[in-house]
Amino acid sequence: MKAELRKARRWLHAAEHICVVSHTSPDGDAVGSMLGLTWALRAAGKRVSPVLPDDVPATFAFLPGSAEVTQEAPADADLLVALDTADIERLGSLGRQLDRPIDINIDHHVSNSRFGSINLVASDTAATAEHLVELLQPFSLALDEQVANCLLTGLVTDSLGFRTDSTGSATLATAQKLMQHGGRLHEIYERTLHRRSFEAIKLWGQALGTARCEDGLAWTQVTLEGKAEIGYTANGDADVVSQLTAIEGAEVAVVFVERPDAEVKISWRAVSGLDVAAIAQHFGGGGHRAAAGANMHGTTLAQAERMVLRRTRAALQQYRQNGSGR
Ligand SMILES: [Mn+2]
Numbered sequence: 001m002k003a004e005l006r007k008a009r010r011w012l013h014a015a016e017h018i019c020v021v022s023h024t025s026p027d028g029d030a031v032g033s034m035l036g037l038t039w040a041l042r043a044a045g046k047r048v049s050p051v052l053p054d055d056v057p058a059t060f061a062f063l064p065g066s067a068e069v070t071q072e073a074p075a076d077a078d079l080l081v082a083l084d085t086a087d088i089e090r091l092g093s094l095g096r097q098l099d100r101p102i103d104i105n106i107d108h109h110v111s112n113s114r115f116g117s118i119n120l121v122a123s124d125t126a127a128t129a130e131h132l133v134e135l136l137q138p139f140s141l142a143l144d145e146q147v148a149n150c151l152l153t154g155l156v157t158d159s160l161g162f163r164t165d166s167t168g169s170a171t172l173a174t175a176q177k178l179m180q181h182g183g184r185l186h187e188i189y190e191r192t193l194h195r196r197s198f199e200a201i202k203l204w205g206q207a208l209g210t211a212r213c214e215d216g217l218a219w220t221q222v223t224l225e226g227k228a229e230i231g232y233t234a235n236g237d238a239d240v241v242s243q244l245t246a247i248e249g250a251e252v253a254v255v256f257v258e259r260p261d262a263e264v265k266i267s268w269r270a271v272s273g274l275d276v277a278a279i280a281q282h283f284g285g286g287g288h289r290a291a292a293g294a295n296m297h298g299t300t301l302a303q304a305e306r307m308v309l310r311r312t313r314a315a316l317q318q319y320r321q322n323g324s325g326r
Pocket residue numbers: 029030084108126127128158
């Protein structure tokens with residue numbers, strides 16, 4: 001066993017009160033990994049506090065423990081574990097609350113900045129949850145039904161239902177293992193990937209109705225006015241960007257989400273293999289090769305759109321010529 005793994009196991013078992021954290025705008029992998037580790041550690045007799053900088057989205061309220069997630073880090077935790085968090089800024093307000101560094105950083109983002117005292121980063125896994133399943137045995141933690149359902153949620157959502165190119169045969173073997181331990185694939189898939197609020201579907205209608213697709217690049221906008229008209233109150237784009245990737249001929253999809261205070265959130269999805277994380281980084285964001293995001297401040301929707309589309313088009317051109325978007 002690697003020295004880092006041994007050390008992590010030692011720290012986990014020596015700790016009495018462990019605080020587990022994850023990133024802002026938490027997704028299924030953030031919530032699932034965090035709660036999965038919470039239950040595995042509790043089964044080993046630990047006191048565990050799950051903390052997120054934002055509310056748990058209603059979609060994941062069915063996960064055991066979601067109701068006890070708080071936004072305030074406990075003062076008396078003796079170990080801090082971050083999950084699915086590529087860099088310390090992704091912890092948002094929580095990062096500023098913590099008075100000491102993260103002890104154990106468990107993640108799968110290629111861009112992980114290794115901000116922990118111990119860094120367990122497996123960029124070849126489809127989800128942090130998948131990596132966690134591999135870590136349970138070296139950590140001497142058990143995989144029970146609660147753990148299995150939390151981790152299967154992370155795996156199903158981050159792999160978009162086993163269809164990202166990061167989904168390997170090992171991902172499916174992990175899913176099978178989680179099902180054998182009580183993971184309810186059908187329920188998780190239905191709740192997290194298929195079902196949407198009526199407002200979200202109407203938002204799709206609005207955003208898809210004004211979508212453009214030119215020369216392999218598909219894009220659209222979600223405006224504050226449009227959201228208000230529909231009564232869509234959640235943050236984000238209701239995953240409109242993934243709908244754009246379904247367009248025949250689209251190689252890259254971009255969605256611009258207008259936010260209050262002259263902020264625009266941009267989401268990219270690559271279909272062809274273009275590295276959109278590199279484009280997002282240019283605008284102060286990051287992510288994975290095939291899925292990335294950024295927040296631009298002090299800009300109008302039109303300005304952001306002009307700058308981002310120009311850069312994305314150029315990267316796509318470059319990628320077609322030499323297989324690299326840089
Ligand atoms: Mn993830």
